[in-house]
Amino acid sequence: MELKTQTIDLASHRAQFPALADRYYFNYGGQGPLANSTLNKISENFGKIESLGVFSRAANAWDVAESNLTRATIADQLKAQASNITLTESTTAGCNIALWSVDWQPGDHLLISDCEHPGIIGIADQLKQRFGIEVSFFSLQAYLDQGTDAILATIEQNLRSHTRMIAISHICWNTGHVMPLKQISQLCHAHDVLVMVDAAQSVGVLPLDLPDCEADFYAFTGHKWWCGPLGVGGLYVRDQAFDQALPTYIGWRGIKDCQLPEPGTQPEITWQQDGQKFEIASTSYPLYGALREAIAYANTWGSQAQRYDRICKLSKWLWQELGKLPKINLVRQTPPDSGLIAFTIKEKIPSQLMTELEEKENILLRSLNNPDCLRVSIHYLTTQSELEQLLAICSELAS
Amino acid sequence: MELKTQTIDLASHRAQFPALADRYYFNYGGQGPLANSTLNKISENFGKIESLGVFSRAANAWDVAESNLTRATIADQLKAQASNITLTESTTAGCNIALWSVDWQPGDHLLISDCEHPGIIGIADQLKQRFGIEVSFFSLQAYLDQGTDAILATIEQNLRSHTRMIAISHICWNTGHVMPLKQISQLCHAHDVLVMVDAAQSVGVLPLDLPDCEADFYAFTGHKWWCGPLGVGGLYVRDQAFDQALPTYIGWRGIKDCQLPEPGTQPEITWQQDGQKFEIASTSYPLYGALREAIAYANTWGSQAQRYDRICKLSKWLWQELGKLPKINLVRQTPPDSGLIAFTIKEKIPSQLMTELEEKENILLRSLNNPDCLRVSIHYLTTQSELEQLLAICSELAS
Numbered sequence: 158m159e160l161k162t163q164t165i166d167l168a169s170h171r172a173q174f175p176a177l178a179d180r181y182y183f184n185y186g187g188q189g190p191l192a193n194s195t196l197n198k199i200s201e202n203f204g205k206i207e208s209l210g211v212f213s214r215a216a217n218a219w220d221v222a223e224s225n226l227t228r229a230t231i232a233d234q235l236k237a238q239a240s241n242i243t244l245t246e247s248t249t250a251g252c253n254i255a256l257w258s259v260d261w262q263p264g265d266h267l268l269i270s271d272c273e274h275p276g277i278i279g280i281a282d283q284l285k286q287r288f289g290i291e292v293s294f295f296s297l298q299a300y301l302d303q304g305t306d307a308i309l310a311t312i313e314q315n316l317r318s319h320t321r322m323i324a325i326s327h328i329c330w331n332t333g334h335v336m337p338l339k340q341i342s343q344l345c346h347a348h349d350v351l352v353m354v355d356a357a358q359s360v361g362v363l364p365l366d367l368p369d370c371e372a373d374f375y376a377f378t379g380h381k382w383w384c385g386p387l388g389v390g391g392l393y394v395r396d397q398a399f400d401q402a403l404p405t406y407i408g409w410r411g412i413k414d415c416q417l418p419e420p421g422t423q424p425e426i427t428w429q430q431d432g433q434k435f436e437i438a439s440t441s442y443p444l445y446g447a448l449r450e451a452i453a454y455a456n457t458w459g460s461q462a463q464r465y466d467r468i469c470k471l472s473k474w475l476w477q478e479l480g481k482l483p484k485i486n487l488v489r490q491t492p493p494d495s496g497l498i499a500f501t502i503k504e505k506i507p508s509q510l511m512t513e514l515e516e517k518e519n520i521l522l523r524s525l526n527n528p529d530c531l532r533v534s535i536h537y538l539t540t541q542s543e544l545e546q547l548l549a550i551c552s553e554l555a556s
Numbered sequence: 557m558e559l560k561t562q563t564i565d566l567a568s569h570r571a572q573f574p575a576l577a578d579r580y581y582f583n584y585g586g587q588g589p590l591a592n593s594t595l596n597k598i599s600e601n602f603g604k605i606e607s608l609g610v611f612s613r614a615a616n617a618w619d620v621a622e623s624n625l626t627r628a629t630i631a632d633q634l635k636a637q638a639s640n641i642t643l644t645e646s647t648t649a650g651c652n653i654a655l656w657s658v659d660w661q662p663g664d665h666l667l668i669s670d671c672e673h674p675g676i677i678g679i680a681d682q683l684k685q686r687f688g689i690e691v692s693f694f695s696l697q698a699y700l701d702q703g704t705d706a707i708l709a710t711i712e713q714n715l716r717s718h719t720r721m722i723a724i725s726h727i728c729w730n731t732g733h734v735m736p737l738k739q740i741s742q743l744c745h746a747h748d749v750l751v752m753v754d755a756a757q758s759v760g761v762l763p764l765d766l767p768d769c770e771a772d773f774y775a776f777t778g779h780k781w782w783c784g785p786l787g788v789g790g791l792y793v794r795d796q797a798f799d800q801a802l803p804t805y806i807g808w809r810g811i812k813d814c815q816l817p818e819p820g821t822q823p824e825i826t827w828q829q830d831g832q833k834f835e836i837a838s839t840s841y842p843l844y845g846a847l848r849e850a851i852a853y854a855n856t857w858g859s860q861a862q863r864y865d866r867i868c869k870l871s872k873w874l875w876q877e878l879g880k881l882p883k884i885n886l887v888r889q890t891p892p893d894s895g896l897i898a899f900t901i902k903e904k905i906p907s908q909l910m911t912e913l914e915e916k917e918n919i920l921l922r923s924l925n926n927p928d929c930l931r932v933s934i935h936y937l938t939t940q941s942e943l944e945q946l947l948a949i950c951s952e953l954a955s
Contacts, residue, residue, distance in 0.1 A: 176606040187611030188838075191602065200599040203590065203785070207575040212586030213920050214911065246645060249807035249837035257804070260686070275814040276837060278823045279806040286802070287659070287687075292822070380838060386602070388787065388840030403685070405656070406805055407678040408648035415674040417926045423691070424677045438648035438675060439587075439779060441787030441840055512613065521612050527816045 170458045171538050174384070181543045183522040186330065186358055186497055186534035189384035191451070198450040199386060202443030220442040227445040228432060230452060231391050234461070235375075236366040241399075243392040243432035246440070248357040249276040251376025251392035252324070254435045255353045256280045257405035258374070259321055263289035266320040268312075270297035272329040274355060281324070291319070298528075301329065302490045305337040309344055322351040327359035327375070331525050331532065332488050333472075333497030335363065342371035351398060357381060362468060362496055364461040373398035382496075382536065384455065385448035388441055394432060404428060408438030455537075464537035468496040472535045475544050484555035488530055496535040499525065502555050507531045510554070518550050569857045570937050573783075580942050582921040585729065585757055585896055585933035588783035590850070597849040598785060601842030619841040626844040627831060629851060630790050633860070634774075635765040640798075642791040642831035645839070647756040648675040650775025650791035651723070653834045654752045655679045656804035657773070658720055662688035665719040667711075669696035671728040673754060680723070690718070697927075700728065701889045704736040708743055721750040726758035726774070730924050730931065731887050732871075732896030734762065741770035750797060756780060761867060761895055763860040772797035781895075781935065783854065784847035787840055793831060803827060807837030854936075863936035867895040871934045874943050883954035887929055895934040898924065901954050906930045909953070917949050 171177055176190035202223075209216035228242040235242075245251045257280070259265070267281055271294050281292040295315035300307040312323065323345055328335050342352045352372045359365070361382025367375055375393040379385030394402055404411050411434045414427040428434045458464065472493040479485050479500055488499035501507060507524035510531060514520040522533045533547065570576055575589035601622075608615035627641040634641075644650045656679070658664070666680055670693050680691040694714035699706040711722065722744055727734050741751045751771045758764070760781025766774055774792040778784030793801060803810050810833045813826040827833045857863065871892040878884050878899055887898035900906060906923035909930060913919040921932045932946065 175603075176610045180609055180612075182610070184611035188615075190610045191606055196599075196602055196606070199602055200595075203595055203598055204574075206786075207573075207590055207595070210579055210914075210920055211575045211581070211589045212583035212922070213579075214914055216587075246839055247807070247837040250805065253805040253807075253836070271816070271818070274808070275811055275816070276807040278814055278816070279803075279811050279825055282823065282825050283802060283804065283806060294818075294821075294823075378838065386840065387605075387838055387842065403682060404678075405682065406649065406652040407682060408646070408652075408675040409673070412674055412678050415677055417670070417674070417677070419670070419693075422693075424681065424693075426678055426681050437652070438646040439777065439786055440645055441785065441843065443786070444840065515609075515613055521609055523611070 166458065167538075167540070171540070173454070174538065177538065179519070181518070181520040181546055183520065183533040183535065183539070183543075183547065185382055185536040186532065187381070187523055188387070189361075189381050189536070191384060191386065192454045194454055195384065195386065195447050195451045198447040199443060202446050206443060223442050223445045227449055230449045234365070234452060235360070235393060237368060237393055240431035241367075241393050241396065243394065243435040244440075244445070245376070245390045245392050246388055247390045248355060248376050248378040249274070251374070251390055252277055252353065252355055253280055254392055254405065255374035255376060255402075256284060256322070256324065258402035258435075259351065260401070260403055261288035261290050261321070264291065264319055266291040266293065266317045268315055268317075268320050268323045268350070269294050270325050271295065272297050272326060272331055273324055274330060274357070277324050277355060291317075297325070298332065301332055301334040305340060308337060309340055312341060313344060316345070316348050316350060320348065320350050322353055324353045324355065326355040326357070328362065328495045328497065330355070330358050330497070331527060331530075332499055333358075333493055333495045334489060335359070335494045338370045338372055342373075346371065358495065358497060361455070362465060364465055367393050368395070371395070379448040379451065383448065383451055385451040386444045389444045389448045392432070392435065394435070402435075404435050406437050408436070410436035410438060458537065467537045468535055469494060471539055471541070471544060472496055472498055475533065475535065475548065478548050479551060482552055482555045485551065488528055498533045498535065499528065499530045501530045502551065505554060514550065520547055520550060565857065566937075566939070570939070572853070573937065576937065578918070580917070580919040580945055582919065582932040582934065582938070582942075582946065584781055584935040585931065586780070586922055587786070588760075588780050588935070590783060590785065591853045593853055594783065594785065594846050594850045597846040598842060601845050605842060622841050622844045626848055629848045633764070633851060634759070634792060636767060636792055639830035640766075640792050640795065642793065642834040643839075643844070644775070644789045644791050645787055646789045647754060647775050647777040648673070650773070650789055651676055651752065651754055652679055653791055653804065654773035654775060655683060655721070655723065657801035657834075658750065659800070659802055660687035660689050660720070663690065663718055665690040665692065665716045667714055667716075667719050667722045667749070668693050669724050670694065671696050671725060671730055672723055673729060673756070676723050676754060690716075696724070697731065700731055700733040704739060707736060708739055711740060712743060715744070715747050715749060719747065719749050721752055723752045723754065725754040725756070727761065727894045727896065729754070729757050729896070730926060730929075731898055732757075732892055732894045733888060734758070734893045737769045737771055741772075745770065757894065757896060760854070761864060763864055766792050767794070770794070778847040778850065782847065782850055784850040785843045788843045788847045791831070791834065793834070801834075803834050805836050807835070809835035809837060857936065866936045867934055868893060870938055870940070870943060871895055871897055874932065874934065874947065877947050878950060881951055881954045884950065887927055897932045897934065898927065898929045900929045901950065904953060913949065919946055919949060
């Protein structure tokens with residue numbers, strides 16, 4: 158009876174997402190759909206600024222209030238303080254803030270796992286060129302199925318005496334493994350190494366307590382698992398890392414006070430002493446409330462722990478069933494602890510399969526390059542019948 | 557009869573901006589109001605992504621097409637090529653890209669005018685700290701009324717042998733003077749100095765031919781004089797400056813190809829060979845079309861040259877009339893060549909006046925700190941009767 162009630166609730170809850178009405182959607186890790194209330198909030202808020210006078214004291218106060226409310230709402234979801242939150246445009250924007258925030262010196266070392274997104278690799282390339290640092294990539298993917306001890310061991314083996322930062326994901330975007338973040342942070346901190354986390358795939362999935370994770374920088378977006386609008390993300394900066402973290406892209410939002418210089422003198426700048434320090438300038442304030450609306454709407458369907466539990470149950474079911482098909486290779490050999498499942502079908506090219514599935518079957522998933530595979534994203538909004546349809550098609554393809 | 561027709565056209569044209577209906581609006585230099593068609597396009601485009609499947613091949617192709625169309629539309633307005641345009645979040649974001657793009661070496665010099673926005677000063681502070689460069693501020697404000705020769709002379713006097721870049725505005729945000737950009741560029745290029753232009757107040761005001769201006773970087777926003785949505789701006793990078801310009805905040809949009817590294821090897825990255833090189837990652841693609849709509853709507857009311865002509869005529873009228881009032885000090889002593897007019901009223905504190913005018917008179921303008929003054933923004937949407945109302949109130953205050 159409990160299950161039945163929950164099923165009915167989910168159906169009506171899901172019905173508020175127009176994009177989910179007529180397709181099998183498995184791309185939450187790329188972008189989440191918007192609920193009607195989120196879509197409505199976008200229009201409402203753009204109109205609100207016009208009604209408040211555009212660039213008026215009232216409208217500018219509204220922009221500030223929206224920013225504050227949004228940092229507070231995000232912080233609440235992460236068990237952090239609003240002062241730890243920087244509003245950004247995307248996960249990648251937050252990763253940039255973190256990676257460029259170090260006062261890099263020639264010979265410093267940046268350690269990156271071999272599971273990171275190309276954006277991280279691009280940033281590292283420039284840090285090397287600009288500051289003469291060393292960058293190395295360590296083998297993580299090979300150890301993912303072996304568990305925490307093996308993961309910690311490969312990290313420790315690859316730390317150097319001058320390592321200043323490690324870049325790692327909380328949930329690997331390609332394989333879906335959840336990293337033991339607290340243990341990684343403690344290991345790295347014991348070596349005076351800052352921990353920079355790409356959290357694109359974990360925020361909106363895991364029940365999070367960021368202070369307990371002890372990571373220094375945690376970069377995420379609202380438009381994937383949180384089903385918020387494109388263009389709003391955030392960065393959590395741990396208190397202990399804040400003072401040393403330098404701002405890079407700079408604008409009036411990060412500046413508390415700037416004594417304008419007379420010619421011949423140097424200006425005196427005071428930075429904001431909270432997450433605003435890393436914010437830049439004007440942005441789409443109307444979207445902030447839409448992200449809050451998306452978060453609030455998700456919270457009408459259980460707690461994050463309950464939603465995560467549902468994600469894991471659905472994922473495990475699909476992983477087990479796919480594993481029974483002879484021509485399917487699952488990328489991970491251990492049961493999934495997130496909503497991402499990566500696999501290949503023998504003799505099929507993943508990128509071609511992705512196109513065929515979308516065009517012929519109305520099934521939306523994505524292909525990856527490393528490893529070369531298909532990736533399915535399972536959300537709490539995903540239904541058992543969606544999984545069954547996916548499994549049926551995979552079964553045909555793998556026969 | 558011509559004038560009458562134009563007046564009628566403007567009234568119906570203006571009527572499409574809901575924010576202009578019930579206030580005297582003089583803050584275009586802060587933020588422009590949105591036309592109904594622009595507001596509608598925002599909602600339409602957010603809905604469009606949902607109908608295309610959110611993270612589907614169709615939706616992703618739409619994102620790319622929107623980005624391409626928007627670079628092309630912006631380029632067309634600036635007489636540039638689409639390949640010269642980077643889409644950004646704001647003017648300040650573009651200034652950051654430009655100022656951080658130099659392969660700064662210790663001892664290099666960055667020259668900044670004393671009329672620049674605090675954001676520029678903040679960036680310079682960090683460039684000094686990170687790369688050990690010299691930053692100096694030269695006296696421009698004192699020479700603005702003296703014209704081109706005096707402006708060029710103060711720049712030339714302040715260039716050093718190791719100056720690599722100058723940061724200057726096309727239209728000074730505080731005084732409204734239009735800088736002789738082509739001559740400045742030619743002077744600076746003769747000294748191997750890159751020219752970085754803050755164009756927050758010029759795009760949407762001046763008829764522009766950026767290749768003819770010869771500036772290397774030209775950073776602007778859509779949400780001020782173009783009356784586009786908050787959160788979309790752009791950066792023009794001159795062909796001759798492109799190859800040397802390094803990307804700083806980096807993401808998948810700027811990376812053409814990234815060979816993922818095996819542990820122990822280094823990745824090979826190929827950057828995009830157009831303005832995308834400096835773009836980062838996911839953003840609010842739905843807003844791009846809204847900016848194009850705003851630009852298209854403005855273009856239904858004359859050409860940019862005609863709109864600029866109207867701005868100058870209105871500005872000159874107000875400047876002349878304010879100049880007749882005994883207690884008013886105009887910041888500039890020469891007739892305005894832009895829509896910005898700065899002034900003070902004797903014995904009145906500008907920031908207090910701003911509040912009073914908004915609260916009591918429904919007149920929206922802003923106060924500045926340097927110089928300490930009020931600033932009025934006059935747009936082609938501004939009406940003669942708005943100016944008369946402003947003048948009447950100023951006349952009372954100055955009596």
